[in-house]
Amino acid sequence: MVERPFHHGNLRAELLDHAEAVLREDGADGVSLRDLARRAGVSHGAPRSHFVDRQSLLDALAVRGFERLGVRLREVGAVDPDRAGGGTFEAAVQRVARAYVDFAVRDAALMELMFAAKTDHADEAVERAAEGLFATFDELLDQHRPDQPMSAHDRRRFGLLFAAAVQGTASLVGSRRISADQGAALVEDATGILVRTFFPGS
Amino acid sequence: MVERPFHHGNLRAELLDHAEAVLREDGADGVSLRDLARRAGVSHGAPRSHFVDRQSLLDALAVRGFERLGVRLREVGAVDPDRAGGGTFEAAVQRVARAYVDFAVRDAALMELMFAAKTDHADEAVERAAEGLFATFDELLDQHRPDQPMSAHDRRRFGLLFAAAVQGTASLVGSRRISADQGAALVEDATGILVRTFFPGS
Protein backbone atom coordinates (compact mmCIF):
# COMPACT_ATOMS: atom_id res chain seq x y z
CA MET A 1 0.00 0.00 0.00
CA VAL A 2 2.87 2.38 -0.86
CA GLU A 3 2.35 5.78 -2.42
CA ARG A 4 0.04 5.02 -5.27
CA PRO A 5 -0.05 8.05 -7.53
CA PHE A 6 -3.15 6.74 -9.20
CA HIS A 7 -5.57 4.56 -7.32
CA HIS A 8 -5.09 0.97 -8.28
CA GLY A 9 -8.10 -1.14 -8.85
CA ASN A 10 -10.36 -1.35 -5.87
CA LEU A 11 -11.75 2.18 -5.87
CA ARG A 12 -15.22 1.08 -6.82
CA ALA A 13 -15.47 -1.26 -3.86
CA GLU A 14 -13.94 1.32 -1.54
CA LEU A 15 -16.45 3.93 -2.63
CA LEU A 16 -19.30 1.52 -2.01
CA ASP A 17 -17.94 0.65 1.42
CA HIS A 18 -17.74 4.29 2.43
CA ALA A 19 -21.16 4.88 0.93
CA GLU A 20 -22.63 2.08 3.00
CA ALA A 21 -21.22 3.62 6.14
CA VAL A 22 -22.52 7.08 5.29
CA LEU A 23 -25.87 5.58 4.38
CA ARG A 24 -26.18 3.99 7.81
CA GLU A 25 -25.09 7.20 9.49
CA ASP A 26 -26.89 9.94 7.57
CA GLY A 27 -29.28 8.26 5.17
CA ALA A 28 -29.32 8.39 1.39
CA ASP A 29 -29.41 12.19 1.29
CA GLY A 30 -26.05 12.27 3.02
CA VAL A 31 -24.37 10.24 0.31
CA SER A 32 -22.40 12.59 -1.93
CA LEU A 33 -20.05 11.52 -4.69
CA ARG A 34 -17.62 14.28 -3.84
CA ASP A 35 -17.57 13.33 -0.19
CA LEU A 36 -16.97 9.68 -1.04
CA ALA A 37 -14.12 10.71 -3.33
CA ARG A 38 -12.64 12.74 -0.48
CA ARG A 39 -12.88 9.81 1.90
CA ALA A 40 -11.11 7.61 -0.63
CA GLY A 41 -8.40 10.24 -1.10
CA VAL A 42 -9.21 10.70 -4.74
CA SER A 43 -10.20 13.60 -6.96
CA HIS A 44 -13.83 14.61 -7.16
CA GLY A 45 -14.22 13.34 -10.69
CA ALA A 46 -12.82 9.88 -10.04
CA PRO A 47 -16.09 8.17 -9.06
CA ARG A 48 -17.36 8.92 -12.55
CA SER A 49 -15.08 6.21 -13.90
CA HIS A 50 -17.10 3.64 -11.98
CA PHE A 51 -20.53 5.22 -11.70
CA VAL A 52 -21.96 7.33 -14.47
CA ASP A 53 -24.47 8.80 -12.07
CA ARG A 54 -25.11 9.36 -8.44
CA GLN A 55 -28.19 7.21 -8.94
CA SER A 56 -26.08 4.44 -10.38
CA LEU A 57 -24.00 4.46 -7.19
CA LEU A 58 -27.18 4.17 -5.16
CA ASP A 59 -28.38 1.39 -7.43
CA ALA A 60 -25.14 -0.48 -6.86
CA LEU A 61 -25.72 -0.11 -3.12
CA ALA A 62 -29.19 -1.57 -3.54
CA VAL A 63 -27.80 -4.53 -5.50
CA ARG A 64 -25.28 -5.16 -2.75
CA GLY A 65 -28.09 -4.96 -0.23
CA PHE A 66 -30.19 -7.54 -2.03
CA GLU A 67 -27.20 -9.85 -2.25
CA ARG A 68 -26.23 -9.45 1.37
CA LEU A 69 -29.80 -9.99 2.52
CA GLY A 70 -30.10 -13.06 0.30
CA VAL A 71 -26.94 -14.56 1.76
CA ARG A 72 -28.16 -13.93 5.27
CA LEU A 73 -31.56 -15.48 4.61
CA ARG A 74 -30.00 -18.56 3.07
CA GLU A 75 -27.68 -18.92 6.05
CA VAL A 76 -30.63 -18.90 8.35
CA GLY A 77 -33.29 -20.60 6.28
CA ALA A 78 -32.09 -24.19 5.99
CA VAL A 79 -34.33 -26.79 7.55
CA ASP A 80 -31.72 -28.55 9.65
CA PRO A 81 -32.96 -31.15 12.12
CA ASP A 82 -29.81 -30.72 14.22
CA ARG A 83 -30.20 -27.01 14.60
CA ALA A 84 -30.86 -25.67 18.05
CA GLY A 85 -34.25 -24.08 18.36
CA GLY A 86 -36.09 -26.47 16.10
CA GLY A 87 -35.53 -28.08 12.76
CA THR A 88 -39.09 -27.80 11.57
CA PHE A 89 -40.21 -25.97 8.47
CA GLU A 90 -42.03 -23.39 10.54
CA ALA A 91 -38.94 -22.73 12.63
CA ALA A 92 -36.93 -22.13 9.47
CA VAL A 93 -39.53 -19.72 8.07
CA GLN A 94 -39.60 -17.92 11.40
CA ARG A 95 -35.83 -17.51 11.36
CA VAL A 96 -35.96 -16.10 7.85
CA ALA A 97 -38.71 -13.67 8.75
CA ARG A 98 -36.86 -12.57 11.83
CA ALA A 99 -33.60 -12.11 9.92
CA TYR A 100 -35.40 -10.05 7.28
CA VAL A 101 -36.79 -7.65 9.85
CA ASP A 102 -33.47 -7.50 11.69
CA PHE A 103 -31.82 -6.51 8.44
CA ALA A 104 -34.40 -3.77 7.93
CA VAL A 105 -33.82 -2.46 11.45
CA ARG A 106 -30.06 -2.36 11.10
CA ASP A 107 -30.02 -0.97 7.56
CA ALA A 108 -33.23 0.99 7.27
CA ALA A 109 -31.83 3.49 4.78
CA LEU A 110 -30.40 0.73 2.61
CA MET A 111 -33.73 -1.06 2.71
CA GLU A 112 -35.37 2.14 1.54
CA LEU A 113 -32.98 2.25 -1.40
CA MET A 114 -33.73 -1.36 -2.27
CA PHE A 115 -37.47 -0.73 -2.30
CA ALA A 116 -37.45 2.84 -3.54
CA ALA A 117 -40.41 4.04 -5.57
CA LYS A 118 -39.16 4.25 -9.13
CA THR A 119 -40.51 7.15 -11.13
CA ASP A 120 -38.49 6.43 -14.24
CA HIS A 121 -37.61 2.93 -15.35
CA ALA A 122 -35.58 0.97 -12.85
CA ASP A 123 -32.00 -0.18 -13.13
CA GLU A 124 -31.73 -3.62 -14.65
CA ALA A 125 -29.16 -4.92 -12.20
CA VAL A 126 -31.33 -3.89 -9.26
CA GLU A 127 -34.29 -5.71 -10.74
CA ARG A 128 -32.27 -8.85 -11.24
CA ALA A 129 -30.99 -8.69 -7.68
CA ALA A 130 -34.51 -8.24 -6.38
CA GLU A 131 -35.73 -11.21 -8.36
CA GLY A 132 -32.85 -13.16 -6.88
CA LEU A 133 -34.15 -12.41 -3.42
CA PHE A 134 -37.62 -13.63 -4.30
CA ALA A 135 -36.04 -16.74 -5.76
CA THR A 136 -34.43 -17.28 -2.39
CA PHE A 137 -37.88 -17.19 -0.83
CA ASP A 138 -39.01 -19.87 -3.26
CA GLU A 139 -35.99 -22.04 -2.44
CA LEU A 140 -36.94 -21.82 1.17
CA LEU A 141 -40.50 -22.85 0.45
CA ASP A 142 -39.27 -25.88 -1.48
CA GLN A 143 -38.14 -27.24 1.87
CA HIS A 144 -41.70 -27.57 3.07
CA ARG A 145 -42.89 -30.85 4.55
CA PRO A 146 -43.11 -33.44 1.78
CA ASP A 147 -46.05 -35.17 3.40
CA GLN A 148 -48.11 -32.06 2.69
CA PRO A 149 -47.36 -31.19 -0.90
CA MET A 150 -48.02 -27.67 -2.02
CA SER A 151 -49.50 -26.83 -5.38
CA ALA A 152 -47.59 -24.40 -7.57
CA HIS A 153 -50.42 -21.95 -7.09
CA ASP A 154 -50.26 -22.17 -3.32
CA ARG A 155 -46.49 -21.90 -3.28
CA ARG A 156 -46.77 -18.70 -5.24
CA ARG A 157 -49.44 -17.42 -2.87
CA PHE A 158 -47.37 -18.29 0.15
CA GLY A 159 -44.32 -16.59 -1.31
CA LEU A 160 -46.14 -13.36 -2.01
CA LEU A 161 -47.95 -13.33 1.31
CA PHE A 162 -44.72 -13.98 3.14
CA ALA A 163 -42.95 -11.25 1.19
CA ALA A 164 -45.73 -8.78 1.95
CA ALA A 165 -45.70 -9.63 5.64
CA VAL A 166 -41.96 -9.27 6.13
CA GLN A 167 -41.70 -6.22 3.89
CA GLY A 168 -44.65 -4.55 5.59
CA THR A 169 -43.18 -5.14 9.00
CA ALA A 170 -39.81 -3.93 7.76
CA SER A 171 -41.39 -0.77 6.43
CA LEU A 172 -43.27 -0.06 9.66
CA VAL A 173 -40.18 -0.65 11.76
CA GLY A 174 -37.84 1.24 9.45
CA SER A 175 -40.07 4.30 9.55
CA ARG A 176 -40.33 4.06 13.33
CA ARG A 177 -44.09 3.60 13.22
CA ILE A 178 -43.60 0.62 15.51
CA SER A 179 -40.61 -0.42 17.61
CA ALA A 180 -38.14 -3.13 16.69
CA ASP A 181 -39.58 -5.37 19.41
CA GLN A 182 -43.11 -4.86 18.16
CA GLY A 183 -41.85 -5.66 14.68
CA ALA A 184 -40.29 -8.91 15.83
CA ALA A 185 -43.48 -9.96 17.56
CA LEU A 186 -45.59 -8.89 14.60
CA VAL A 187 -43.64 -10.79 11.99
CA GLU A 188 -43.66 -13.88 14.20
CA ASP A 189 -47.42 -13.63 14.53
CA ALA A 190 -47.88 -13.18 10.79
CA THR A 191 -45.59 -16.07 9.92
CA GLY A 192 -47.40 -18.33 12.37
CA ILE A 193 -50.74 -17.48 10.81
CA LEU A 194 -49.41 -18.16 7.33
CA VAL A 195 -47.94 -21.51 8.24
CA ARG A 196 -51.10 -22.58 10.06
CA THR A 197 -53.21 -21.45 7.11
CA PHE A 198 -51.23 -23.39 4.53
CA PHE A 199 -50.37 -26.37 6.74
CA PRO A 200 -53.41 -26.80 8.97
CA GLY A 201 -52.08 -30.07 10.35
CA SER A 202 -49.09 -28.64 12.16
CA MET B 1 -56.70 38.25 -8.18
CA VAL B 2 -55.30 41.53 -9.50
CA GLU B 3 -51.63 42.40 -9.55
CA ARG B 4 -50.53 41.42 -6.13
CA PRO B 5 -47.13 42.98 -5.49
CA PHE B 6 -46.65 40.72 -2.52
CA HIS B 7 -48.24 37.32 -2.44
CA HIS B 8 -51.28 37.38 -0.27
CA GLY B 9 -51.87 34.51 2.06
CA ASN B 10 -52.14 31.20 0.31
CA LEU B 11 -48.55 30.73 -0.77
CA ARG B 12 -47.98 27.85 1.60
CA ALA B 13 -50.85 25.86 0.14
CA GLU B 14 -49.83 26.74 -3.40
CA LEU B 15 -46.29 25.56 -2.79
CA LEU B 16 -47.58 22.28 -1.41
CA ASP B 17 -49.87 21.81 -4.40
CA HIS B 18 -47.04 22.32 -6.85
CA ALA B 19 -44.83 20.08 -4.74
CA GLU B 20 -47.40 17.31 -4.85
CA ALA B 21 -47.51 17.52 -8.63
CA VAL B 22 -43.73 17.47 -8.96
CA LEU B 23 -43.56 14.60 -6.50
CA ARG B 24 -45.88 12.52 -8.64
CA GLU B 25 -43.97 13.43 -11.78
CA ASP B 26 -40.32 13.25 -10.74
CA GLY B 27 -40.20 11.82 -7.23
CA ALA B 28 -38.93 13.44 -4.08
CA ASP B 29 -35.51 14.21 -5.55
CA GLY B 30 -37.17 16.45 -8.10
CA VAL B 31 -38.75 18.65 -5.47
CA SER B 32 -36.69 21.85 -5.19
CA LEU B 33 -37.65 24.87 -3.13
CA ARG B 34 -36.37 27.23 -5.78
CA ASP B 35 -38.32 25.50 -8.49
CA LEU B 36 -41.49 25.62 -6.43
CA ALA B 37 -40.92 29.33 -5.81
CA ARG B 38 -40.52 29.84 -9.54
CA ARG B 39 -43.76 27.99 -10.24
CA ALA B 40 -45.57 30.17 -7.74
CA GLY B 41 -44.09 33.31 -9.29
CA VAL B 42 -42.29 34.26 -6.14
CA SER B 43 -38.70 34.96 -5.15
CA HIS B 44 -36.44 32.07 -4.26
CA GLY B 45 -36.37 32.99 -0.60
CA ALA B 46 -40.11 33.19 -0.15
CA PRO B 47 -40.73 29.55 0.77
CA ARG B 48 -38.53 30.08 3.78
CA SER B 49 -41.33 32.10 5.37
CA HIS B 50 -43.45 28.97 5.47
CA PHE B 51 -40.92 26.15 5.63
CA VAL B 52 -37.68 26.53 7.54
CA ASP B 53 -36.24 23.61 5.68
CA ARG B 54 -36.61 21.61 2.55
CA GLN B 55 -37.19 18.67 4.87
CA SER B 56 -39.99 20.54 6.59
CA LEU B 57 -41.71 20.99 3.23
CA LEU B 58 -41.43 17.27 2.62
CA ASP B 59 -42.75 16.61 6.12
CA ALA B 60 -45.75 18.80 5.39
CA LEU B 61 -46.36 16.75 2.26
CA ALA B 62 -46.24 13.58 4.33
CA VAL B 63 -48.75 15.00 6.80
CA ARG B 64 -51.06 15.89 3.94
CA GLY B 65 -50.65 12.38 2.60
CA PHE B 66 -51.59 10.76 5.89
CA GLU B 67 -54.64 12.99 6.13
CA ARG B 68 -55.77 12.36 2.58
CA LEU B 69 -55.28 8.63 2.96
CA GLY B 70 -57.20 8.66 6.25
CA VAL B 71 -60.12 10.47 4.68
CA ARG B 72 -60.18 8.03 1.80
CA LEU B 73 -60.09 4.99 4.08
CA ARG B 74 -62.91 6.37 6.24
CA GLU B 75 -65.00 7.03 3.14
CA VAL B 76 -64.59 3.47 2.09
CA GLY B 77 -64.48 1.69 5.41
CA ALA B 78 -67.97 2.09 6.80
CA VAL B 79 -69.93 -1.11 7.30
CA ASP B 80 -73.07 -0.11 5.46
CA PRO B 81 -75.65 -2.82 4.82
CA ASP B 82 -77.06 -0.88 1.89
CA ARG B 83 -73.79 -0.58 0.10
CA ALA B 84 -73.42 -2.34 -3.19
CA GLY B 85 -70.87 -5.12 -3.07
CA GLY B 86 -71.60 -6.30 0.43
CA GLY B 87 -72.20 -4.71 3.78
CA THR B 88 -70.32 -7.27 5.78
CA PHE B 89 -67.34 -6.53 7.98
CA GLU B 90 -65.04 -8.44 5.68
CA ALA B 91 -66.26 -6.48 2.67
CA ALA B 92 -65.47 -3.23 4.47
CA VAL B 93 -62.00 -4.42 5.41
CA GLN B 94 -61.42 -5.51 1.84
CA ARG B 95 -62.43 -2.10 0.53
CA VAL B 96 -60.03 -0.40 2.94
CA ALA B 97 -57.19 -2.69 2.02
CA ARG B 98 -57.83 -2.13 -1.65
CA ALA B 99 -58.03 1.64 -1.23
CA TYR B 100 -54.75 1.63 0.70
CA VAL B 101 -52.93 -0.17 -2.08
CA ASP B 102 -54.58 1.99 -4.75
CA PHE B 103 -53.30 5.05 -2.93
CA ALA B 104 -49.82 3.59 -2.86
CA VAL B 105 -49.95 2.86 -6.58
CA ARG B 106 -51.12 6.33 -7.50
CA ASP B 107 -48.82 8.18 -5.11
CA ALA B 108 -45.86 5.93 -4.69
CA ALA B 109 -43.40 8.74 -4.08
CA LEU B 110 -45.67 10.34 -1.50
CA MET B 111 -46.06 7.00 0.22
CA GLU B 112 -42.29 6.74 0.35
CA LEU B 113 -42.15 10.12 2.05
CA MET B 114 -44.78 9.07 4.57
CA PHE B 115 -42.86 5.93 5.51
CA ALA B 116 -39.35 7.25 5.03
CA ALA B 117 -36.61 5.76 7.16
CA LYS B 118 -35.76 8.43 9.66
CA THR B 119 -32.10 8.70 10.56
CA ASP B 120 -32.50 11.65 12.86
CA HIS B 121 -35.56 12.17 15.02
CA ALA B 122 -38.80 12.48 13.11
CA ASP B 123 -41.02 15.50 12.74
CA GLU B 124 -43.68 15.66 15.41
CA ALA B 125 -46.53 16.60 13.09
CA VAL B 126 -45.74 13.65 10.83
CA GLU B 127 -45.80 11.29 13.78
CA ARG B 128 -49.15 12.62 14.92
CA ALA B 129 -50.58 12.24 11.43
CA ALA B 130 -49.28 8.68 11.22
CA GLU B 131 -50.84 7.83 14.56
CA GLY B 132 -54.07 9.29 13.25
CA LEU B 133 -53.99 6.83 10.39
CA PHE B 134 -53.51 3.91 12.74
CA ALA B 135 -56.38 5.25 14.82
CA THR B 136 -58.50 5.08 11.68
CA PHE B 137 -57.63 1.40 11.42
CA ASP B 138 -58.81 0.91 14.96
CA GLU B 139 -62.09 2.72 14.26
CA LEU B 140 -62.65 0.37 11.40
CA LEU B 141 -62.04 -2.66 13.60
CA ASP B 142 -64.54 -1.41 16.13
CA GLN B 143 -67.18 -2.13 13.52
CA HIS B 144 -66.57 -5.86 13.71
CA ARG B 145 -69.43 -8.23 14.22
CA PRO B 146 -70.79 -7.82 17.74
CA ASP B 147 -71.73 -11.49 18.01
CA GLN B 148 -68.04 -12.34 17.92
CA PRO B 149 -66.43 -9.91 20.36
CA MET B 150 -62.73 -9.26 20.00
CA SER B 151 -60.42 -8.98 22.96
CA ALA B 152 -58.29 -5.84 23.21
CA HIS B 153 -55.27 -8.03 22.61
CA ASP B 154 -56.68 -9.51 19.46
CA ARG B 155 -57.81 -6.17 18.16
CA ARG B 156 -54.32 -4.89 18.54
CA ARG B 157 -52.96 -7.97 16.80
CA PHE B 158 -55.43 -7.62 13.95
CA GLY B 159 -54.60 -3.95 13.53
CA LEU B 160 -50.88 -4.55 13.31
CA LEU B 161 -51.22 -7.55 11.03
CA PHE B 162 -53.54 -5.63 8.76
CA ALA B 163 -51.19 -2.66 8.70
CA ALA B 164 -48.24 -4.88 7.87
CA ALA B 165 -50.14 -6.61 5.09
CA VAL B 166 -51.33 -3.45 3.36
CA GLN B 167 -48.07 -1.62 3.88
CA GLY B 168 -46.04 -4.57 2.65
CA THR B 169 -48.15 -4.86 -0.46
CA ALA B 170 -47.94 -1.12 -0.96
CA SER B 171 -44.17 -1.26 -0.70
CA LEU B 172 -43.86 -4.14 -3.16
CA VAL B 173 -46.16 -2.45 -5.65
CA GLY B 174 -44.61 1.00 -5.22
CA SER B 175 -41.15 -0.34 -5.91
CA ARG B 176 -42.44 -2.26 -8.94
CA ARG B 177 -41.42 -5.59 -7.49
CA ILE B 178 -44.93 -6.79 -8.31
CA SER B 179 -47.56 -5.28 -10.59
CA ALA B 180 -50.58 -3.30 -9.42
CA ASP B 181 -52.87 -6.22 -10.34
CA GLN B 182 -50.75 -8.67 -8.40
CA GLY B 183 -50.84 -6.25 -5.49
CA ALA B 184 -54.62 -6.06 -5.56
CA ALA B 185 -54.91 -9.85 -5.59
CA LEU B 186 -52.27 -10.18 -2.89
CA VAL B 187 -53.86 -7.78 -0.46
CA GLU B 188 -57.24 -9.40 -1.00
CA ASP B 189 -55.76 -12.79 -0.25
CA ALA B 190 -54.03 -11.49 2.88
CA THR B 191 -57.14 -9.75 4.15
CA GLY B 192 -59.21 -12.86 3.59
CA ILE B 193 -56.76 -14.97 5.59
CA LEU B 194 -56.76 -12.45 8.41
CA VAL B 195 -60.53 -12.28 8.63
CA ARG B 196 -60.89 -16.06 8.52
CA THR B 197 -58.20 -16.42 11.18
CA PHE B 198 -59.83 -14.01 13.60
CA PHE B 199 -63.46 -14.84 12.73
CA PRO B 200 -63.43 -18.54 11.93
CA GLY B 201 -67.21 -18.64 11.79
CA SER B 202 -67.59 -16.46 8.69
Place this chain on the structure above:
DNA sequence: AACCCAAAGTAGACGGTGACTACTTACTAG
Protein backbone atom coordinates in the same frame (compact mmCIF):
# COMPACT_ATOMS: atom_id res chain seq x y z
C1' DA C 1 -54.79 59.85 12.29
C1' DA C 2 -50.23 58.57 13.26
C1' DC C 3 -47.50 55.01 14.63
C1' DC C 4 -45.66 50.60 15.34
C1' DC C 5 -44.76 46.04 14.62
C1' DA C 6 -44.92 41.47 13.10
C1' DA C 7 -45.58 38.64 9.05
C1' DA C 8 -44.42 37.84 4.35
C1' DG C 9 -41.58 38.57 0.35
C1' DT C 10 -37.15 40.40 -1.97
C1' DA C 11 -32.36 40.29 -3.16
C1' DG C 12 -27.79 39.00 -2.79
C1' DA C 13 -24.26 36.01 -1.26
C1' DC C 14 -21.82 31.55 0.05
C1' DG C 15 -20.49 26.90 -0.04
C1' DG C 16 -21.58 22.43 -1.64
C1' DT C 17 -22.96 19.30 -5.29
C1' DG C 18 -23.75 16.64 -9.75
C1' DA C 19 -22.49 16.67 -14.23
C1' DC C 20 -19.64 17.68 -18.24
C1' DT C 21 -15.14 18.28 -20.69
C1' DA C 22 -10.31 18.15 -21.87
C1' DC C 23 -6.23 16.36 -20.34
C1' DT C 24 -2.81 13.08 -18.15
C1' DT C 25 -1.16 8.84 -16.19
C1' DA C 26 -0.61 3.96 -15.82
C1' DC C 27 -1.12 -0.59 -17.46
C1' DT C 28 -1.45 -4.23 -20.75
C1' DA C 29 -1.83 -6.69 -25.08
C1' DG C 30 0.17 -7.31 -29.45
Place this chain on the structure above:
DNA sequence: CTAGTAAGTAGTCACCGTCTACTTTGGGTT
Protein backbone atom coordinates in the same frame (compact mmCIF):
# COMPACT_ATOMS: atom_id res chain seq x y z
C1' DC D 1 8.54 -1.11 -28.10
C1' DT D 2 4.41 0.79 -28.83
C1' DA D 3 -0.37 1.78 -29.29
C1' DG D 4 -4.62 1.87 -27.05
C1' DT D 5 -7.55 1.92 -23.24
C1' DA D 6 -9.09 2.21 -18.49
C1' DA D 7 -8.64 5.11 -14.51
C1' DG D 8 -7.79 9.45 -12.33
C1' DT D 9 -7.05 14.73 -12.48
C1' DA D 10 -8.48 19.41 -12.84
C1' DG D 11 -11.37 22.95 -14.14
C1' DT D 12 -15.88 24.69 -15.16
C1' DC D 13 -20.96 25.35 -15.07
C1' DA D 14 -25.53 25.60 -13.45
C1' DC D 15 -28.34 24.59 -9.66
C1' DC D 16 -29.59 24.18 -5.01
C1' DG D 17 -30.27 24.97 0.14
C1' DT D 18 -29.35 28.15 3.48
C1' DC D 19 -28.23 32.51 5.66
C1' DT D 20 -28.60 37.50 6.17
C1' DA D 21 -30.05 42.20 5.56
C1' DC D 22 -33.56 44.84 3.70
C1' DT D 23 -38.41 46.13 2.14
C1' DT D 24 -43.29 45.90 1.72
C1' DT D 25 -47.80 45.13 3.59
C1' DG D 26 -51.55 45.38 6.55
C1' DG D 27 -53.73 45.22 11.02
C1' DG D 28 -53.93 47.05 15.81
C1' DT D 29 -52.99 50.37 19.41
C1' DT D 30 -53.05 54.60 21.40
